[in-house]
Amino acid sequence: MARYAMVIDLRKCVGCQACTVACDKEWDVPLGFARTRVQPTGVVGTFPRLASGFRVAQCNQCERPSCVAACPTGATHQPPDGIVRIDRGLCIGCGYCVEACPYDARYINPVINQADKCDFCAARLERGLQPACVATCTAHAKYFGDLEDSNSEVFRMVYEKGARRLQTMQVAIGPNVYYLGKKQEVDLVFAKFPPRAPRMVASSEFWSRLLKPLVLAAVGATFLGQAVAFFHQLATGEPEHESQEKT
Amino acid sequence: MAAPTIAQAPRPLTAREADALSQRQVKKHDVAIMLLHWFNAIVWLLELTTGLALLTSSFRVAPWWYIQIVQGFFQSRANMLQFHIAVGITWIVVFVVYGTFGFRTYLKKEVLQREISLDGDDVQWLRIRALRLLKCSDEPLPPQGIYNAGQKLFALMVYAMVPVIMITGLIMTFHLIGTTAVGWAAAIHFTAVGAVVSGLMIHVYMGAVFPEEKPAFFSMITGMVNELYAYSHHFKWWKEVSRVRAEILHEPGPEVAATAPPDTPQKRETPGEGEKQQ
Numbered sequence: 001m002a003r004y005a006m007v008i009d010l011r012k013c014v015g016c017q018a019c020t021v022a023c024d025k026e027w028d029v030p031l032g033f034a035r036t037r038v039q040p041t042g043v044v045g046t047f048p049r050l051a052s053g054f055r056v057a058q059c060n061q062c063e064r065p066s067c068v069a070a071c072p073t074g075a076t077h078q079p080p081d082g083i084v085r086i087d088r089g090l091c092i093g094c095g096y097c098v099e100a101c102p103y104d105a106r107y108i109n110p111v112i113n114q115a116d117k118c119d120f121c122a123a124r125l126e127r128g129l130q131p132a133c134v135a136t137c138t139a140h141a142k143y144f145g146d147l148e149d150s151n152s153e154v155f156r157m158v159y160e161k162g163a164r165r166l167q168t169m170q171v172a173i174g175p176n177v178y179y180l181g182k183k184q185e186v187d188l189v190f191a192k193f194p195p196r197a198p199r200m201v202a203s204s205e206f207w208s209r210l211l212k213p214l215v216l217a218a219v220g221a222t223f224l225g226q227a228v229a230f231f232h233q234l235a236t237g238e239p240e241h242e243s244q245e246k247t
Numbered sequence: 248m249a250a251p252t253i254a255q256a257p258r259p260l261t262a263r264e265a266d267a268l269s270q271r272q273v274k275k276h277d278v279a280i281m282l283l284h285w286f287n288a289i290v291w292l293l294e295l296t297t298g299l300a301l302l303t304s305s306f307r308v309a310p311w312w313y314i315q316i317v318q319g320f321f322q323s324r325a326n327m328l329q330f331h332i333a334v335g336i337t338w339i340v341v342f343v344v345y346g347t348f349g350f351r352t353y354l355k356k357e358v359l360q361r362e363i364s365l366d367g368d369d370v371q372w373l374r375i376r377a378l379r380l381l382k383c384s385d386e387p388l389p390p391q392g393i394y395n396a397g398q399k400l401f402a403l404m405v406y407a408m409v410p411v412i413m414i415t416g417l418i419m420t421f422h423l424i425g426t427t428a429v430g431w432a433a434a435i436h437f438t439a440v441g442a443v444v445s446g447l448m449i450h451v452y453m454g455a456v457f458p459e460e461k462p463a464f465f466s467m468i469t470g471m472v473n474e475l476y477a478y479s480h481h482f483k484w485w486k487e488v489s490r491v492r493a494e495i496l497h498e499p500g501p502e503v504a505a506t507a508p509p510d511t512p513q514k515r516e517t518p519g520e521g522e523k524q525q
Contacts, residue, residue, distance in 0.1 A: 070432055074303040074324050089325025092419045092432050095426035113422030203427070207434035208305040215441030216308065222445045226452045229380075233458065 001080045003176075004120055006134070007157045008056045010189060012141035012183030015040055015054040019133035019142065024130040026121065033107045035118040036133055041192040053181075053189045056142070058133075059084060059105040059118040060166070063174025066198040070100035072207075076115065081185040083120050083177060091115055096204045102171045102195035115209040122142065147176075153156070154178075165188075257390060257482040260475075264495060269475035273285050275393070275466045279352075283345060284467055290338045291447070297321075298440065306437070333418050339413050361393055363403045368483075369396035390482035401446045408439040414437070427510040 005103050015038050023029065023036045036058035043052045065084050067076050070084035075090035091114040098106045098115060109116040129135065134142040145154035157163045163178035164186055171194075187228050200208075260268065276284075299309040301324070307314075321327040329490035360405065368389040373396045378384035415432035422429060454464045462476035477485040478495070486492055 069304050071304055072306040073301055073328065087325055089323070090328050092429055092433065093422040093426060094419075094430040096430060098426075113426075201427075201430050203434045205429035207437065211434055211438045211441075212306060212308065215438055215445075218445040219441060219448070222448045226448060228378050229452070230456060233456070 002070055003140040003149070004125075005145065005147045005154050005158065005176040005178060006058075006120065006131075007154050007163045009141045009143070009157075009179050010053055010179055010185050010206075012139040012143075012225045013038070013054045014139055015057060016138055018136050018138050019056065022132040022136035023118070023238065025102075026124075027116075028110050029116070030109060033109065033116075035116065039193060041188055044188065045153040051184060051188055053185045053192075055166075055179075055189045055193045056177075057103065057105065057193070058177065059101075059120075060103055060175030061120060062176065065079045066102065067097035067099045067106060068098040068172055070200070070204065083122055084117075085119050085122060086115055086117065088112075088114065094201075094204075096201050097199050101203075102173065102198050103166075103175070104196070141211065166190055166193070166195060168194050171197060211229070252485055257478055260478070260495070265475055267491070268478055268495070269473050271474040271489075271491065273401060273472040273474055273477055273485075274470055276470045276475075277352075278470065279345075279349065281467055283341075283418045286341060291316055293334050294331060294338070295444070297327050297334075300439070301328060301331060308388075312477075332416075335416050336420070337411075339417070342409075342413075363406060365396055365399055369399060372396040373400070391480065391484070393481055393484040395480065397449075401450055402500075404446055407442055408443050411439040412436060412443075 017038050020034055020037050023032065027035060029035055036056065039055045039057055040053070040247075043050050045051050063082070063085050065078060068078050068084060071077075073092060075087045075089045075092070076084060077083045077087060080081045093108055093113040093115065095108055095115070098108060098210060101117075106115055106117045108114070121133075122130070124131060131142075131144050132148075134144045143153050145152035146160060147155055148221065149155060157180055158178050161180060163180040165175050165178055166189075167173070167175055173194075179189065250525060266519070268376060280296070300314045302308055316377065318324050328493070366392065371389045372391060373440055375386045375388055375396065379388075396463060415436040418424060418432040421430055453460045454467070459480070462472045463480075466472045474485065474489055477489070486496075489495070
């Protein structure tokens with residue numbers, strides 16, 4: 001099975017947002033939202049020792065995705081190819097996954113009122129095409145491929161050239177978007193845009209931590225009581241004349 | 248309160264009287280009610296089957312093998328949800344139609360009163376019933392109306408929860424109001440169903456398994472119960488509907504009570520009793 005990954009060469013990225021536009025057009029992303037975007041770090045340091053960089057943000061198709069764990073219906077799921085997908089027929093738009101994503105890669109699409117995010121252009125992959133952002137990148141800074149294939153470009157970049165994952169000691173869920181570049185540049189981008197801790201919406205927390213055990217306890221208690229009554233009934237047998245078992 | 252309650256309790260019958268009563272049938276349910284009941288039963292079966300299989304991740308309550316079986320039957324989880332929604336919306340439509348057209352017949356004040364309002368006898372019944380279950384008491388149970396206090400409590404909860412289930416279901420289906428509302432709707436939908444299910448299990452057990460309530464189960468198919476069952480389980484109601492009431496209770500003027508249309512003299516009596524208790 002393939003293990004898809006993307007590598008972004010920060011030395012080449014010029015922050016032109018061509019990927020953002022290509023993605024918007026490809027997927028009809030509503031105004032004000034994005035599946036991918038380029039975030040500048042801004043200029044840091046004092047002249048003449050200045051530095052700046054860009055973070056290309058999108059869904060990382062994590063290996064241990066917190067969004068899949070947060071989804072109550074299984075709409076957000078991860079097939080064996082590792083690409084986290086949203087099943088349009090299952091998403092109810094509860095927003096639990098949006099809060100769960102440490103990279104803020106998800107949003108609720110206000111047109112369909114469902115969660116939406118990058119899926120490495122899975123529909124294009126099926127037709128043998130590259131993801132729209134990779135195909136359109138003006139500087140060829142984005143690479144897409146299969147980490148299981150040792151001949152692929154991404155394999156070399158990740159395992160030989162040392163492309164890095166954007167993760168911290170606190171949040172390490174195995175993102176599959178890697179960043180390649182000069183150490184200072186990658187460090188700057190990583191320091192500026194660290195992943196946040198996954199959050200739980202109040203309703204989600206209330207439900208899974210309190211309501212679910214309460215309901216299970218109530219149903220379990222009735223079931224138990226009933227089982228006792230049933231075995232009592234089995235042991236004593238039924239009265240000869242129903243209704244006449246006097247009260 | 249306790250004194251008149253005991254006085255009204257049904258006296259033990261002789262074997263001959265019991266036999267005679269068990270031969271007589273009285274009508275308990277209309278056809279519309281019986282149809283609605285079994286429609287409702289099928290809906291709950293289908294909705295619980297699919298609903299259980301829909302919940303995953305930290306909200307999962309069913310074992311994985313169960314989820315696999317159900318979603319395999321529907322080919323995909325999305326089909327399963329579509330089915331859950333289709334059945335749910337049919338349920339809502341039927342209840343809205345029923346509520347609209349049956350409003351005067353089935354939802355009038357007296358009907359609701361006998362179905363869900365608890366009187367002093369009912370409170371005593373609940374207390375004694377619980378004590379008897381725990382084998383801490385052998386007091387006789389106070390006489391009950393057409394529905395006993397346990398049934399009334401269950402009806403109360405169902406009446407409160409069903410609109411909640413329907414509204415939260417609609418909010419999730421059509422993504423109404425907003426993201427936060429859908430999030431809460433999911434949690435509330437689950438909890439309201441859980442509350443009903445904990446009572447529903449007793450309801451099904453009493454109807455299908457418990458020997459004493461067997462006539463109640465068959466009354467949902469035939470609409471009729473035998474008078475012996477009515478006498479020993481729903482004495483207050485039996486007094487209202489029985490045509491042999493005078494003979495069994497040794498009341499004066501048996502001819503009048505037995506031949507006159509059963510409603511006229513007796514209906515006037517019932518509110519009188521009710522007033523005395525309140």
